Amino acid sequence: xxxxxxxxIPIPDxxxxxxxxxxxxFEREGLKVRKEIIQGSTAAIPDLRAGHLHFCLLxxxxxxxxxxxxxxxxxYVADAYQAAPETFLLMARKxxxxxxxADLRGKTIAVATLKSIGTFTTEVTLKAxxxxxxxxxLVEMPLPNMPAALQAGTVAAAWMTEPxxxxxxxxxxxxxxxxxxxxxxxxxVSGYGTTAAFAERAxxxxxxxxxxxxxxxxxxxxxRKVITKILPxxxxxxxxxxxxxxxxxxxxxxxxxxxxxxxxxxxxxGYTDGSVDTGSMLRLLPxxxxxxxx
Numbered sequence: 470x471x472x473x474x475x476x477x478i479p480i481p482d483x484x485x486x487x488x489x490x491x492x493x494x495f496e497r498e499g500l501k502v503r504k505e506i507i508q509g510s511t512a513a514i515p516d517l518r519a520g521h522l523h524f525c526l527l528x529x530x531x532x533x534x535x536x537x538x539x540x541x542x543x544x545y546v547a548d549a550y551q552a553a554p555e556t557f558l559l560m561a562r563k564x565x566x567x568x569x570x571a572d573l574r575g576k577t578i579a580v581a582t583l584k585s586i587g588t589f590t591t592e593v594t595l596k597a598x599x600x601x602x603x604x605x606x607l608v609e610m611p612l613p614n615m616p617a618a619l620q621a622g623t624v625a626a627a628w629m630t631e632p633x634x635x636x637x638x639x640x641x642x643x644x645x646x647x648x649x650x651x652x653x654x655x656x657x658v659s660g661y662g663t664t665a666a667f668a669e670r671a672x673x674x675x676x677x678x679x680x681x682x683x684x685x686x687x688x689x690x691x692x693r694k695v696i697t698k699i700l701p702x703x704x705x706x707x708x709x710x711x712x713x714x715x716x717x718x719x720x721x722x723x724x725x726x727x728x729x730x731x732x733x734x735x736x737x738x739g740y741t742d743g744s745v746d747t748g749s750m751l752r753l754l755p756x757x758x759x760x761x762x763x
Contacts, residue, residue, distance in 0.1 A: 470501040471674055476513040476525035477504055478581075479704045480612065481631050481716055482550040482659045483526055484696045487703050489685030498677035508611055509582035514541055517664055523671075524678055527662040528586040529731040530740065536750065537741035542665040545751055546679040547686060548720040549659040551727070552649035555715045557590060557658075558634055559648055561626045562619050563641040570598040570646045576625035579610040579618055584740070586658060587628040590648040592738060597651055616640050631714040632706040639710070652734060657727040658717065689719040725751055 477483040486504070489495055495502045505522065507513040510531035516522045518541045526549060535541050559578070561567045567576070573595065580587035592602045610618060615627040616637040626645055629637060649656050661682055668675050688695055693716065700711040720727070728747045736743040 470496075471499055471677070472501045472503060473523040473674065473678060474503045474505055474521060476507040476516065476522045478507060478509065478526060478612070480633075481556075481696070481700065481704075481714065483703075484699060485547075485549065485682055485685030485689045485719060486526075486661075487685075487699050488688045488695060489681045491699060491702075492685070492688065494681035494684045495678075498681045500674070500677055500681065508609075509585055510535075511582040511585055517541065517543075517662075520667070523667055523674070524661055524663050526659055528659045529657055529728060530586045530589045530735065531582070531584065532660075532662060532750075533728075533732055533735055533745050533747070534584055534740055537735075537745045543662050543750055544665050544668045544675075545660045545662045545723060545728070546668075546675055547661045547682045548657075548723040548727070549661055549686070551718040551720055552653070552656045552658050553715065553717040554647060554649065554654075555634075555644075556717045557586075557628070557630050557647070557649045559591065559594065559626050559645040560615075560619060560629050560634065560637050560642045561645050562622070563643045565625065565643070567626060567645055570594050570600065573626060573645075574600055574604045575606075577606045577608055577623075579615050579624040579627040580607055581612050581628070582609055583607060589735070589738065589740060590653050590656070591628050593651070593653050593734070594646050594648045598646075616642065631716070632700065632704050632710055635710045635714050636706065655718075657731055660723065660728075683721065686719050686721050690721050723751060 510527045513525045514535050517525050532543055536543050612633050618624050619642050697711045701708050732745050732747050735741045
């Protein structure tokens, strides 16, 4: 068995990783996966670059910004998650006077990591309501801490995804805005990636991981019941909440147009200078998804 370290976040994005593990897809490919929880892609990229992590869930915003800056040379091996309505929200306390993003001027907003999918989609949402990122204070906070921070008044609002949205609603939080709307409607969110150096050094391992995770994506895409069953195992939410969470999509192939859509919007908002070659980041992917052998 070849051991690989995989960075992940216990959110619906990584359902395919859990499914592939539970179904033995990695084992069938000769891989022993060691999963490590990360706070976000920004914090994980140094470990990926240093070789401590071999693969990692990467939100596309952070990955493309890092690629553009030259701090790392990334290669995607599979798509992971695409937003749907109500899957990524700005939340506030139920008794908060905040009603829309226009009310957030001067307020503190929690995001998982800065310069990431959270800050970017928040900025897009603010712009639609006449504000900019300079009009608010964005602070980093682990996703699991956000519902309690809202209730304690530590932050005025929080950028949240499932299953924390459902948990926050149960504690009395309310939606201010769906950040995946307008320009970011059904926005591509994340994929599984590695470094170009590791891909060149261990192409067979990368191909094996790709086959296993793609098989997991196919299960996730075809059967909501499997996701509902496995979410409580790795997110530690209740089976009842697992039934209630709103899920996005699990693409089974990586359409280059989806990543280019992210790149184009990042250029528009000045997150990158426009030099990111998204095609080269996807060059490891085969024409069609492969399934585990055996």
